[in-house]
Amino acid sequence: MDLYRYRISGALLLAASLLFFAATGAVAAIDGVTGTSFSFTAREGVIANPDGSVIPIWGYANGDQAVQYPGPTLIVNQGATVTVTLTNQLAEPVSILFPGQKVTATGGASGLLTREALPGGASQVTYTFTASHPGTFTYYSGSHSDLQVEMGLVGALIVRPAGYDPQNKATWTAYGDARSAYDTETLFLMTEMDPELHYRAGAGLPADTTGFFPTIWFYNGRAAPDTMAPAGAGWLPNQPYNCLPQAHPGERVLMRIIGGGRDSHPHHTHGNNFELIARDGRLLESAPGASALLVADAPVFGTVPDLAVSNFTQAVIPGATYDTIFTWTGQGLGWDPYGAIDSACTDADHDGKDDVHGRMCHDASCTDTNGDGFDDASKEYCADHGKPFPVRLPGQQDLTFGQFYSGGPFLGSAASLPPGQGGFNPAAGYFFMWHSHNEKELTNNDIFPGGMLTMFLVLPFGTDMP
Amino acid sequence: MAGASVFFQCPTLSNPGDPGSVIYNGTFADNVVVDGMIRADQGEILNPVSPRQVCVHLSSGDGFVNMADKQLDPDGNGMGHEQYMFGFKNITGIPDAEAMLAGMLAAEFPAPTLKFKEGDEVYLSLTNVGMMMRPDLFDPHTVHWHGFPNASAIFDGEPMSSVSINMGATLTYYYKVIEPGTFMYHCHVEATEHMQMGMLGNLYVTPAQDGTQKSFGGRTYSKFAYNDGDGSTGYHVDFPVQILGFDSNFHDQHIAVQPLPFAEMYDDYPMLNGRGYPDTVNPAPLPNSFDGRLSQPIPALITANQGERILLRLSSLSTVAFHSLTVQGIPMQVIGEGSRMRRSFYTTNTVTLGGGQSMEVLLDTQGVAPGTYFLYTTNLDHLVNRQEEYGGMMTEIVIQ
Numbered sequence: 001m002d003l004y005r006y007r008i009s010g011a012l013l014l015a016a017s018l019l020f021f022a023a024t025g026a027v028a029a030i031d032g033v034t035g036t037s038f039s040f041t042a043r044e045g046v047i048a049n050p051d052g053s054v055i056p057i058w059g060y061a062n063g064d065q066a067v068q069y070p071g072p073t074l075i076v077n078q079g080a081t082v083t084v085t086l087t088n089q090l091a092e093p094v095s096i097l098f099p100g101q102k103v104t105a106t107g108g109a110s111g112l113l114t115r116e117a118l119p120g121g122a123s124q125v126t127y128t129f130t131a132s133h134p135g136t137f138t139y140y141s142g143s144h145s146d147l148q149v150e151m152g153l154v155g156a157l158i159v160r161p162a163g164y165d166p167q168n169k170a171t172w173t174a175y176g177d178a179r180s181a182y183d184t185e186t187l188f189l190m191t192e193m194d195p196e197l198h199y200r201a202g203a204g205l206p207a208d209t210t211g212f213f214p215t216i217w218f219y220n221g222r223a224a225p226d227t228m229a230p231a232g233a234g235w236l237p238n239q240p241y242n243c244l245p246q247a248h249p250g251e252r253v254l255m256r257i258i259g260g261g262r263d264s265h266p267h268h269t270h271g272n273n274f275e276l277i278a279r280d281g282r283l284l285e286s287a288p289g290a291s292a293l294l295v296a297d298a299p300v301f302g303t304v305p306d307l308a309v310s311n312f313t314q315a316v317i318p319g320a321t322y323d324t325i326f327t328w329t330g331q332g333l334g335w336d337p338y339g340a341i342d343s344a345c346t347d348a349d350h351d352g353k354d355d356v357h358g359r360m361c362h363d364a365s366c367t368d369t370n371g372d373g374f375d376d377a378s379k380e381y382c383a384d385h386g387k388p389f390p391v392r393l394p395g396q397q398d399l400t401f402g403q404f405y406s407g408g409p410f411l412g413s414a415a416s417l418p419p420g421q422g423g424f425n426p427a428a429g430y431f432f433m434w435h436s437h438n439e440k441e442l443t444n445n446d447i448f449p450g451g452m453l454t455m456f457l458v459l460p461f462g463t464d465m466p
Numbered sequence: 467m468a469g470a471s472v473f474f475q476c477p478t479l480s481n482p483g484d485p486g487s488v489i490y491n492g493t494f495a496d497n498v499v500v501d502g503m504i505r506a507d508q509g510e511i512l513n514p515v516s517p518r519q520v521c522v523h524l525s526s527g528d529g530f531v532n533m534a535d536k537q538l539d540p541d542g543n544g545m546g547h548e549q550y551m552f553g554f555k556n557i558t559g560i561p562d563a564e565a566m567l568a569g570m571l572a573a574e575f576p577a578p579t580l581k582f583k584e585g586d587e588v589y590l591s592l593t594n595v596g597m598m599m600r601p602d603l604f605d606p607h608t609v610h611w612h613g614f615p616n617a618s619a620i621f622d623g624e625p626m627s628s629v630s631i632n633m634g635a636t637l638t639y640y641y642k643v644i645e646p647g648t649f650m651y652h653c654h655v656e657a658t659e660h661m662q663m664g665m666l667g668n669l670y671v672t673p674a675q676d677g678t679q680k681s682f683g684g685r686t687y688s689k690f691a692y693n694d695g696d697g698s699t700g701y702h703v704d705f706p707v708q709i710l711g712f713d714s715n716f717h718d719q720h721i722a723v724q725p726l727p728f729a730e731m732y733d734d735y736p737m738l739n740g741r742g743y744p745d746t747v748n749p750a751p752l753p754n755s756f757d758g759r760l761s762q763p764i765p766a767l768i769t770a771n772q773g774e775r776i777l778l779r780l781s782s783l784s785t786v787a788f789h790s791l792t793v794q795g796i797p798m799q800v801i802g803e804g805s806r807m808r809r810s811f812y813t814t815n816t817v818t819l820g821g822g823q824s825m826e827v828l829l830d831t832q833g834v835a836p837g838t839y840f841l842y843t844t845n846l847d848h849l850v851n852r853q854e855e856y857g858g859m860m861t862e863i864v865i866q
């Protein structure tokens with residue numbers, strides 16, 4: 001324990017408190033800009049990091065809004081004709097590439113890879129493509145890319161499948177059928193930064209990218225613990241996106257992962273395996289519709305494409321995108337993660353709450369009418385229902401408690417903690433760290449913890465998302 | 467030291483047959499420990515709470531190991547560069563009153579291999595013995611079973627969402643092992659530091675199908691990587707091989723009580739199973755130069771008889787980089803990754819693993835001439851022990 005860690009744990013507390021007291025609804029969908037016609041401006045800006053560093057960036061701004069890192073997440077519908085008009089306020093030509101799309105570029109000046117917008121706002125380029133295929137894609141500058149992408153000219157493109165209706169959960173899929181259905185989705189755009197390059201380029205000095213040496217790492221443009229702060233937080237005006245996956249037991253979490261920088265990163269999910277169902281916007285299927293029904297080794301409920309790969313760590317390669325489905329149930333723990341059966345509790349309507357008093361409680365029933373082994377409503381694993389907690393925990397003086405620990409081992413029932421410990425898990429969920437497993441990348445300019453790290457929250461059945 | 471807080475927890479029934487009569491300080495027959503574990507199915511637990519109960523006791527603390535640059539001999543001790551480390555030690559069977567002493571300065575690299583069987587109910591006690599050489603530190607520790615399916619927060623070992631164990635005390639983890647596969651384990655407290663410092667080890671689970679006979683490809687197997695149903699993952703000998711490395715600057719700064727160079731982290735001692743080549747192929751446990759303890763007990767030498775199938779249980783706990791591994795002269799059939807059997811197998815000559823990835827690879831030695839073959843990283847700059855060349859992340863496969 002040294003001074004650095006005391007500093008950073010203060011920052012973590014701050015983030016956690018904001019997570020639970022400032023976050024607002026609509027967490028099930030990814031933040032971004034929707035529509036068919038977009039106007040981007042490439043501009044200079046700065047980002048602020050948890051270590052106190054303020055780093056110059058070049059980013060795409062949506063219209064005349066704040067420049068941002070990463071660029072605005074474009075969320076469009078399958079079949080739409082999408083136009084992105086780019087204005088350049090940087091000192092060198094800039095452009096946008098849309099890998100995986102058939103793009104027509106007009107205006108501006110011709111560049112090596114595509115047409116470019118010239119400096120000073122004098123010329124505009126318009127990129128037009130038909131979003132023919134649903135999925136997760138990326139976009140980034142095709143001009144002086146070794147520096148410009150590092151500087152922040154990179155973003156995500158999400159194409160919603162035909163039939164997607166944000167108001168109708170039954171239509172929420174990544175690729176248009178049940179194999180990619182989800183209950184919540186989160187973007188993980190993974191980038192890294194060499195601040196020295198940014199200070200030089202930001203000052204108009206030559207920046208030699210061959211000496212690239214990153215010292216800070218990001219999910220969606222934020223380094224931990226800011227990954228867990230609210231989206232649109234006022235003190236992060238140029239980093240509007242957070243990275244805060246959460247779900248109830250049994251729900252399907254769609255992770256849309258993008259290798260946005262120039263390094264590869266192993267993205268690890270504590271809590272369970274996931275199923276990799278698509279790569280670069282294409283389902284991993286041997287034939288259209290081919291699916292695997294997961295039973296014995298099911299980390300997820302339902303089906304996945306037949307060539308899906310189960311794993312606990314996804315290697316994320318520069319420029320590639322990955323869609324994965326994650327589900328957590330606590331299946332097979334050998335003890336009841338909801339704790340002892342509450343004999344004073346009657347929950348005939350299976351909403352996780354006492355029918356009379358409305359308090360959260362865990363009654364004697366586990367109702368599995370469809371025979372999948374789980375309670376039909378709560379997705380509790382019935383074979384472990386009522387099984388006692390298997391070990392004796394040490395006394396409080398012998399333990400150090402994490403800020404995201406509820407005080408007890410049971411989902412949905414918090415327990416008391418020593419003063420000043422824990423305290424940021426009022427719903428008594430289970431938190432699981434999702435992070436780069438090249439652990440060096442869990443630092444912000446020499447300070448641990450930070451970097452490519454966030455927490456996935458399993459919310460107890462019957463609790464709402466914050 | 468609060469010796470009273472050391473508590474190797476291997477619960478038993480005070481009244482055999484009565485599941486309600488659990489006592490947590492039961493008795494066990496520690497005179498028959500042969501595998502570093504106390505197992506009910508080997509008759510080592512009196513009145514076990516489950517016929518598949520397994521009890522293990524690890525200590526966490528510090529210690530020293532020496533690197534493989536024994537030719538250059540940078541420290542002049544003839545044993546290679548001495549490195550301070552954090553690590554685990556298997557102290558199963560040692561009485562609670564002696565556990566602290568047994569764990570002090572006893573860190574091993576890599577951590578003791580944990581090998582379980584599908585169906586086991588594991589009680590893993592972790593006693594934090596403290597860091598003798600860094601008395602200014604009061605770090606807690608954990609065990610994180612990396613890849614455990616449907617984990618709980620309390621037994622996940624990730625300290626922000628859970629608990630970690632303070633010096634002088636014991637925390638017991640419980641794992642009902644319902645899936646076979648190649649996992650790994652490490653301490654997750656201040657993960658970048660504790661993992662770079664060496665708190666890493668092999669962990670794998672053999673499937674329930676083991677012990678049955680299945681014929682596949684003209685050969686009959688009784689050991690399998692997974693419950694494949696058809697013998698397609700059958701093997702004769704298996705070897706866990708873990709990618710890891712030390713950044714000598716980080717370790718040297720640590721023992722010098724200097725600020726830790728996270729941003730500069732670079733493993734100039736790339737290793738397999740805690741050793742650089744040629745130490746990887748030395749079958750003996752290796753002593754350190756600090757106090758002569760055998761702190762590197764695990765070789766990475768792979769041996770088989772011609773015609774056998776070798777299962778490599780590959781994992782990476784590098785804190786820095788992706789690595790590719792290749793086997794010269796023997797095709798590599800990838801049959802599983804991330805502790806799951808692949809839905810389709812493929813054959814290759816290289817596999818790539820970042821930190822936290824695992825993979826099962828079959829090497830079929832049928833028709834392979836007896837001799838020595840090499841398993842090494844194709845990140846060729848990692849074939850060094852810092853200044854000494856012809857070393858690093860490499861080992862040998864000897865076919866007899």
Ligand SMILES: [Cu+2]
Pocket residue numbers: 268270433435624654
């Ligand atoms: Cu982790």
Ligand SMILES: [Cu+2]
Pocket residue numbers: 268437610612652822
């Ligand atoms: Cu891990």
